[in-house]
Amino acid sequence: MKLLEGKTAIITGGSRGIGKGIVEVFAKHGANVAFTYNSSSEAANALADELSETGIKAKAYKSDASNYEQSQDLASEVLKDFGSIDILINNAGITKDNLLMRISEEDFDKVIEVNLKSVFNMTKAVQRTMLKQRKGSIINMSSVVGVKGNAGQTNYAASKAGIIGFTKSVALELGSRDIRCNAIAPGFIETEMTGKLDEATVQSWREAIPLKRGGSPEDIANACVFLGSDLSSYITGQVMNVDGGMLT
Ligand SMILES: NC(=O)c1ccc[n+]([C@@H]2O[C@H](COP(=O)([O-])OP(=O)(O)OC[C@H]3O[C@@H](n4cnc5c(N)ncnc54)[C@H](OP(=O)(O)O)[C@@H]3O)[C@@H](O)[C@H]2O)c1
Numbered sequence: 001m002k003l004l005e006g007k008t009a010i011i012t013g014g015s016r017g018i019g020k021g022i023v024e025v026f027a028k029h030g031a032n033v034a035f036t037y038n039s040s041s042e043a044a045n046a047l048a049d050e051l052s053e054t055g056i057k058a059k060a061y062k063s064d065a066s067n068y069e070q071s072q073d074l075a076s077e078v079l080k081d082f083g084s085i086d087i088l089i090n091n092a093g094i095t096k097d098n099l100l101m102r103i104s105e106e107d108f109d110k111v112i113e114v115n116l117k118s119v120f121n122m123t124k125a126v127q128r129t130m131l132k133q134r135k136g137s138i139i140n141m142s143s144v145v146g147v148k149g150n151a152g153q154t155n156y157a158a159s160k161a162g163i164i165g166f167t168k169s170v171a172l173e174l175g176s177r178d179i180r181c182n183a184i185a186p187g188f189i190e191t192e193m194t195g196k197l198d199e200a201t202v203q204s205w206r207e208a209i210p211l212k213r214g215g216s217p218e219d220i221a222n223a224c225v226f227l228g229s230d231l232s233s234y235i236t237g238q239v240m241n242v243d244g245g246m247l248t
Contacts, residue, residue: 002029002030003029003225003231004026004087004225004228004229005029005030005031007030007031007084007087007228008031008033008034008057008078008082008084008085008086008087009026009031009032009033009034009086009087009089009228010034010035010036010074010075010078010085010087010088010089010122010126011026011033011034011035011089011091012035012036012063012065012090012091012092012118012122013035013036013038013065013091013092014033014035014036014037014044014047014060014091015035015036015038015043015044015047015060016037016191016192017191017192017217018091018141018186018189018191018217018220019035019089019091019092019217020043020217021217021218021220021221022089022091022217022220022221022224023035023047023051023058024047024051024221025218025224026087026221026225026228027051027056028054029225029229031087031228032056032057032058032082033051033056033057033058033059034059034061034078034081034082035047035048035059035060036061036062036074037060037063038062038064038065038092041060044060044062045060047060048060057081057082059081059082061074061078065090065092065114065118065121065122066113066121067121068124071118071125072121072124072125074122074125075122075125079129084129084133085126085130085133085136086133086137086228087136087137087138087139088122088123088130088137088138089138089139089140089141089228090118090119090122090123090139090140090141090163091141092114092118093114093115093141093159094110094111094114094115095111095153095156096155097152097153097155097156099151099152103154103155107155108155111155111156111159112155112158112159112162115156115159115160115163116159116162116163116166123138123166123170123181127174127179130174130177130179131177131179134177134178135178135179136178136180137179137180137182137227137228137232138167138170138180138181139181139182139183139184139224139228140163140166140183141163141183141184141186141220142161142163142164142167142183142184143157143160143185143186144185144187144241144243144246144247145157146160146161146162146163147161147185147239147241160185164183164239167181167182167183167237167239168181171237172237175236180232180233180235180236182232182237182240183239183240184223184224184227184239184242185241185242185243185247186215186220186242186243187209187214187215187241187242187243187244187247188205188206188209188214188215188244188246189214189215189220190202190215190216191217194214202214208246209243209245210244210245210246210248211244211245212244213244214244215242215243215244220242223240223242
């Protein structure tokens with residue numbers, strides 16, 4: 001019996017990077033995966049087709065996680081297509097880095113909307129289904145930056161710290177219905193988001209990490225498997241740092 005067999009997971013931002021890693025690893029562990037993208041329709045549909053051939057159900061949906069209506073519609077469609085929603089992973093996220101002196105109001109608002117409001121939108125959208133099922137696991141992608149702060153990322157850090165407060169509150173509200181809610185705080189994970197940075201900077205970051213490497217999408221996906229599966233059935237309201245020891 002695979003760890004996630006028979007469970008349906010919604011994963012936002014599954015077309016690239018960490019989200020794609022989660023989609024692939026979840027499928028490997030037997031989950032049926034419904035995942036979203038914002039603009040990468042070709043990559044998302046190719047991934048869904050590839051995974052469907054492995055015997056699980058996989059489908060890509062174009063849905064803007066920062067849009068309330070689209071999030072409600074997505075949850076209804078997934079329920080219709082898959083029959084249940086057992087795990088929600090709020091992974092979609094963006095950066096628009098700048099020093100406070102230079103950051104625009106627009107860039108502050110955009111990051112809060114895509115990273116934080118999306119978590120509210122999607123959690124609201126699946127809540128009714130999980131309440132009826134009297135079971136569910138919600139996993140929110142925060143960041144070490146949300147735990148510690150980071151110069152040049154006031155908007156991003158605020159969104160990721162906000163996710164932690166939201167996660168703990170949902171855990172307190174919904175625990176009595178066996179709906180668990182946890183956050184993951186990845187450290188430096190090497191994806192397209194970090195591929196924009198120069199190699200010398202990236203190397204200095206790797207050297208500063210106790211495990212001496214950047215993380216991979218699979219490292220985060222494996223933590224999601226644990227939090228999504230019944231192995232973690234007594235864990236809620238927690239923030240799990242998956243950072244190679246960066247914050248230690
Ligand atoms: N990489 C790191 O080191 C790191 C560290 C800590 C936390 N994180 C967090 O981990 C998550 C994933 O990061 P990543 O590095 O994998 O990013 P990424 O490679 O840039 O991928 C972002 C994903 O989110 C999707 N997305 C963006 N805006 C969206 C929206 N409005 N609605 C729905 N989907 C949207 C993208 O879809 P399209 O392909 O269609 O654009 C893509 O699938 C983010 O929340 C990020 O903050 C990353």
